[in-house]
Amino acid sequence: MATKIAAGETGEGNEALQTVAPKAPVTYERPISTQGLGIPKPHVPRALIAADADHPNGTPGYNHNGYSVMQQHVAFFDRNGDGIIYPWETYVGFRAIGFGVFISFLGMVIINGAFSYATLESWIPSLMFPIYIKNIHKAKHGSDSEVYDTEGRFVPEKFEELFSKFAKHDKNKLYFDELYALTSANKNAVDPFGWTAEKLEWGITYLLLKDQGGFVSKEQIRGMYDGSLFETIAKQREQSMLHKKKA
Template sequence: MTMQNGRGEDILVYSIRDVPVTEERKPYLNPGGRLQHTGKYSLQYPPRHLLTCTGTARANLAPSAATPQGTTRHNWAEKHSHQTVLQQHCDFFDRDHDGVLWPQDTFTGFHRLGFGIILSWVAVLVIHGNFSYPTVSGWLPDPFFRVFLKNIHKDKHGSDTGTYDTEGRFIPQRFEDIFSKYADGRDYLTIWDLSNVLKGQRCIADPIGWGGAFFESRLKKNRTLAKPNRPKGRLSSAQRQALNAEEAVSNTLAYSLDLFKCLAKDKAGSPAYDDAGFALDYDKAKCPKKKGVRTRRYSKPFLTDLGKLQKGDVVPEEVGNYIKDQVSMDMGVPWHQIDSQRVKEWKSKGFKRARFDAWRKTPNEEEDKHMQKMETGSNLRKGL
């Protein structure tokens, strides 16, 4: 597979037919300053939705294609500008923020996340038994097996995703590569995807890296809610896709650290917030449910020729979400507050209505990722 630049001078080859693994695991391709609409909906998102310089490691931000500015709510970036992204990754466990992880800090952190006593102790033994000594400043090991976060970059092991570099910085390209290579165009990873990640990222003669990656994957697998019911018999492609999506929803690691905090604080705890600054609902986080959209209510005031549909034609269910997104941008109203009444108000303000034919095609990858993140957020926010 090749990609040619705008001037037609250089060709970038990122897969070779004679080497199948390069065809199977395609790298993430930066849109290059603009969204390349390959299909439907052709929604023009603002530049803030674009991730640039993906190969450059970020010292204190963890941007992605969905959140190019990283975590900016509550001045997170400014407050933690003195920490590398890897140090911020450990910040949840360092409750007193003294830069030192004691074994009891790790145990408490895992227990707050819902792991049982036994698994929490196993995490303590594995983490502090292997990762304490590399972070010590001198030659003698720490008698309390503490992990010192100022040297946490020395704990980077092999056979991992490569998202963190050896200085503890975050590399967006490596992060996006994992989804591009192993998620088959989705923005979530299933248990089987994680298994493929372990196999694909494994380096030769690296037992410590194998063990670390396997232990982390087991934690991800065990940190799940109730498993979705699998239909009996052989599944169709659509059924498998639905099951994978439901499985990813039941796995709390499919969401951000904010959801972990929401579950860890329990129902009576202080509120947790998502990346957009909206409060999360503990009950929804515990048992997430997909919130449907009554598409025709949104479509009628938005589309010019809905009444011309032929018998058998339907408005795709996903169209409702994209209409909400367009109305949200036009009116400056948060996406999760858009309802059919807001769409009618949008029409009354004289915004140009869309033609039905332009809204029947499949969204491109960037649009799909953006929309799934918006929809996931609204499904967890309070009062919705």
């Protein structure tokens, strides 16, 4: 039996604006907000900033250096600033944000091993496994959230969808089960590489950011997308270690 769609819930009774279909239960399970997002043209991909309703101009004081948002996401791991991320830089970056030796080594192997070739300037593989930041958009895999578009820009509308669809307990937080549901929902057909990459990426994100309550906040996730969060965590850890040495 078709489920009745409540007026006002999905476009004020206007069939053209309804976001759920009576015979598609998944559209009820993953609702889309019909309210304004509080920022102009949220459907327009932002090249330089990760914008949401609370940060229409992106992260305050964050220097994007002319990088796209996807480039900003990985630039933290370019430890010498030459535009190329080598495996040892990935390892050092992971250590800088608090991961142990094993996870850092695993991250280095998986990330540079899987994404280096797609970003190379040549068809010939490099045994150094470099990742070229200028070409990081070529390493965008399938079965993802689509918050980054194919050129590496940030799509505010897609970012907000993560929470309207999957944040069942709190609209500004995602718990482990919700993140797991997110990665499962994003699966494209016949894309085992994308499925695996999505699970690993969000799994690492959860391990890095989860609070004592077992959730990851919306602001943390936004900061992860533009890379500003990595810099914040690294600076906090540096200050904490200096404080311990002086104590």
